[in-house]
Structures are given as C-alpha cells and as structure tokens.
Amino acid sequence: MTTTKLWNRNFSLVILASTMGTIGGIAGGFALAFLVFDETGSTLASALIVAIQLLPFLFIPIVIAPIMDRLPRKTFLVMGDVANSFLIFGMGLWLLFFHFSYIGYLALSLLLACLGSVDELAFTSIYPELIPKGAEQKGYAVSSMLYPVLTVIMTPFAAVLLDTFGVAWILIAQGGLSLLAAITESFIRLDETERHNSAPYSLKAWASDVREAVQYLKKERGLLGLYEYMAVSNGVDTGYSPLLIAFFRTFPGFTAAMYAAFSVVEFIGRSIGSALQYRIKIPDKKKFGFVFFVYQTYSAMDMCLLWLPYPLMLLNRGICGFLGSNSAIIRNAAVQTYIPERLRSRVNAFQGVLVTAGCSVFSLMMGFLGEILDYRWCVTIGGTITLLSGFILILGRQKALRRIYEPGEERSIS
Incomplete structure (x- = not known):
C-alpha cells in the first residue's frame, strides 16, 4: 500500500502562508482588544466591534462566491492578503503619530471584516485543490491544528510584545506578515486557465449562478x-x-x-x-x-x-x-x-x-x-x-x- 506524499510544493507554501497570517492575526487581535477597552473603558464598545465584524459574513460570501467560481481563486487569496496588509500597516502608522479614533476603528473593522470574509471563502475553496489526492484527511489535520497551537504559543508572547513595543508596532509587524503571506501564496502553482471567463459577467449571470x-x-x-x-x-x-x-x-x-x-x-x-x-x-x-x-x-x-x-x-x-x-x-x-x-x-x-x-x-x-x-x-x-x-x-x-x-x-x- 503506497502512502500519498502530503508535503509537496503547493501544500507547504499554503501552510507557511497560513502560519504567517495566523501569527500576525493573533498578535494584532490581542493588542487591539486591549486597545479598544483601554481607550473606551466600555465592554459595550468592544461588543459593538465584534458585531460589526460579523456583519459582512452574512452577505459578502453570497455576493462574491458566484464570481469566485468563475475566476482564478488564487487571485482573490493573494490580493486579499495584500489589501489586508496595507490596511493593518496603515493603522499601525496612524497610531504611531495620531490618537486612537473609535469611529475610525469601527469603519476600518468593517472594511477588514469584508476582506476577511472574501479571504476565508477563497482559502476554503482553494485549499482542497492544494492537498494531494488521497491525503485529504492529513491535510485537514494539519490545518485544524495550526490555529490552536499558534494561539497557545502567541497569546502570552503577544502580551509581552504589547507591554514592550505597544499596539502600533505590533500592527505594523502584522501588516508585514500579511504581505509576506501574500508573496508566499503567489508562488503556488495552480492551473486555473479554465477559470478565465472572457464573457462579460452580468447581474443575470450572477443570479443564475446563485x-x-x-x-x-x-x-x-x-x-x-x-x-x-x-x-x-x-x-x-x-x-x-x-x-x-x-x-x-x-x-x-x-x-x-x-x-x-x-x-x-x-x-x-x-x-x-x-x-x-x-x-x-x-x-x-x-x-x-x-x-x-x-x-x-x-x-x-x-x-x-x-x-x-x-x-x-x-x-x-x-x-x-x-x-x-x-x-x-x-x-x-x-x-x-x-x-x-x-x-x-x-x-x-x-x-x-x-x-x-x-x-x-x-x-x-x-x-x-x-x-x-x-x-x-x-x-x-x-x-x-x-x-x-x-x-x-x-x-x-x-x-x-x-x-x-x-x-x-x-x-x-x-
């Protein structure tokens, strides 16, 4: 009985990119949670951030999924991480030179959540294509272990970083990691030539796809x-x-x-x-x-x-x-x-x-x-x-x- 090799080029690249993105996300999320409470002193203000971040996941995936099924998904994955990196990096620079704005952060949270909903959908849809056939169970075992392991490692480390460097520098580092993740994903080799649809995409075609x-x-x-x-x-x-x-x-x-x-x-x-x-x-x-x-x-x-x-x-x-x-x-x-x-x-x-x-x-x-x-x-x-x-x-x-x-x-x- 032959064993399918899991760790080929594509799978190694997507796990490396996911690791970098997750490390940045855990550290940045930890720092921002404390920043919001420190600046507002309100649990309701923190809860409102969570509610705002949940909204895009109710409608964005339905809107974007038919388009994603027609176009190369790798593009969505890479460009989503690039856009995310610039927004997070910009937020870090803002906090270095200006005061925290709760309303501004609400708006940015909504935008980041929109990007996150697209990125999550792209990853979920492209990930099966990057796992060698016959190694699906192992592939999902690796991805399911990634977040909890990194959470346990990064949460106490994030607390040290927060006390040592502050929120702004953590966000700048998160933006850098997100950009590195996008660059890593760009090296994935996936044949999606059939997904290049030359025909104009209309509202009627979108409704038909749904x-x-x-x-x-x-x-x-x-x-x-x-x-x-x-x-x-x-x-x-x-x-x-x-x-x-x-x-x-x-x-x-x-x-x-x-x-x-x-x-x-x-x-x-x-x-x-x-x-x-x-x-x-x-x-x-x-x-x-x-x-x-x-x-x-x-x-x-x-x-x-x-x-x-x-x-x-x-x-x-x-x-x-x-x-x-x-x-x-x-x-x-x-x-x-x-x-x-x-x-x-x-x-x-x-x-x-x-x-x-x-x-x-x-x-x-x-x-x-x-x-x-x-x-x-x-x-x-x-x-x-x-x-x-x-x-x-x-x-x-x-x-x-x-x-x-x-x-x-x-x-x-x-």
Whole structure:
C-alpha cells in the first residue's frame, strides 16, 4: 500500500502562508482588544466591534462566491492578503503619530471584516485543490491544528510584545506578515486557465449562478442537513461563552483562572485529536458512525458540564476537544472532496452564511435564557437542543450523508 506524499510544493507554501497570517492575526487581535477597552473603558464598545465584524459574513460570501467560481481563486487569496496588509500597516502608522479614533476603528473593522470574509471563502475553496489526492484527511489535520497551537504559543508572547513595543508596532509587524503571506501564496502553482471567463459577467449571470447553487443544495439533503446541524451546534456553542464567564464569575469557589484552564485542556485535546488524524486513517465505512457518535457525545458532555466537580469539568473539555477535532477533520475532508469544484465557492458561501446566522440567533437565545435561568440549566438546555438536532438532521438523513462520508459504501444502520 503506497502512502500519498502530503508535503509537496503547493501544500507547504499554503501552510507557511497560513502560519504567517495566523501569527500576525493573533498578535494584532490581542493588542487591539486591549486597545479598544483601554481607550473606551466600555465592554459595550468592544461588543459593538465584534458585531460589526460579523456583519459582512452574512452577505459578502453570497455576493462574491458566484464570481469566485468563475475566476482564478488564487487571485482573490493573494490580493486579499495584500489589501489586508496595507490596511493593518496603515493603522499601525496612524497610531504611531495620531490618537486612537473609535469611529475610525469601527469603519476600518468593517472594511477588514469584508476582506476577511472574501479571504476565508477563497482559502476554503482553494485549499482542497492544494492537498494531494488521497491525503485529504492529513491535510485537514494539519490545518485544524495550526490555529490552536499558534494561539497557545502567541497569546502570552503577544502580551509581552504589547507591554514592550505597544499596539502600533505590533500592527505594523502584522501588516508585514500579511504581505509576506501574500508573496508566499503567489508562488503556488495552480492551473486555473479554465477559470478565465472572457464573457462579460452580468447581474443575470450572477443570479443564475446563485440559483444553480441553491438547486444543488436542495437536491443534496445530506449536505443541507449537515449545514443546518452546524448552524445549530456552532450557534449554541457561541452562546455558551458569556454563560460560562458569568458562571465562573458568580458561582462560589470558581475563578476566572479556572475558566481560562478550559482553553488549555481543550487545546491539548484538539492537538492530540489532530495528531491522531494525521497518523491514522479511519476506514470510510466507519466515518459516518464515528462522526454521529462524536456529535451526540459532545452534546451529552455539554449537558452535564456545569454539574460536575471542577476536575471532571476539565476532563470533559479535554475529551470534547479531542472528539471535536476528529469530527471536524473528517467532515472537512469528506465535504470539500464531495462538492463539485465548479460549485465549491458558492456552496461554501451558503454554509458560512447559514452558520453565521445560526451563531447570531442562538447566541441571543442563550443570552436571554441566562437572564431568567440558572446558568447550569442554560448549558444543559443548549446541549439538549444540539442532541435532538443530531437525531433529526444527521441520523434522520443518514443515507444521504453516508454518500458524503462513505463514498462507494452501500451500508445502512439496521
């Protein structure tokens, strides 16, 4: 049995570029979060920044995806990072010589979020083309491990940089890293000659492209069910964050430091899970059953999380991190391979918009529950919602989903 080589030229370049961009993004985001609070003294002002940054992800992907499916995606990826580098670099220069402007930062955050939504869509759509055929699981294991590993490394380092050099110089460095990432991406060799469309692109053609993607998703019940489940589960998970902070702030015997330890053990679990996926390939015929088991186990772990003694809470999060990274890697590899290449940007755009909408709706719902119920019951209710969603949207559409997770396997749960 031959093993497909993963680390070819294109894959190495895209991971190197992603590493540089992620390092800059983590350090810059950390510095800006403190800058906004230091300048305004308001948590609402910080929350408004987050809300502004979320808006473009609701509509930009749908607008740009049909165009991205017709034109070379590498251009979107490279030029997006170039534009991002100039904006971040300019912000750093501004802070060196002028005072911070909250209104100006709101406007710039909106512009950066627009660029980010395009860049994310371009990366998601082009990444499968850069992974050698047969090495998809390993490829997604590497990308899933990148952010948590760099977050743990860079967050304390960013704190030191903030105290030593200040926000402005961190942003200038971030702009430089983003430009280096763009230069690195420009060396990727990808044949996209067929994507050069000489015909003028009209509004009618755009609408036709959107309809084509909608019709595709209507026929793909399994894919649509999976996206709907992700909207629910990601939305509920987003809503947990303020509830957990409130619980650790108000419940006797708990502290903010104990809450911070959640991130550490979850990172350890995710890292082990990603490393396992890199080394071990799960047979196709077992993938659907494994993923469904992970979804339901994760929901059950959420339901009991805040009712456990603290050491078991940490174990709970470590197990969830391990299981979550495994299911995410298998899902990404299976789904991105399954979606037709010519539709990938549009389908990924719909998925992104659906998940963003789910995060908005369910985070508000969980926040409302937190105003009227014990925080422990709120998390239990959230876990119950995702558990039921798993039965309805995943198990209820298992035949269609098996075609995605288990191509060529004609099996069903009796």
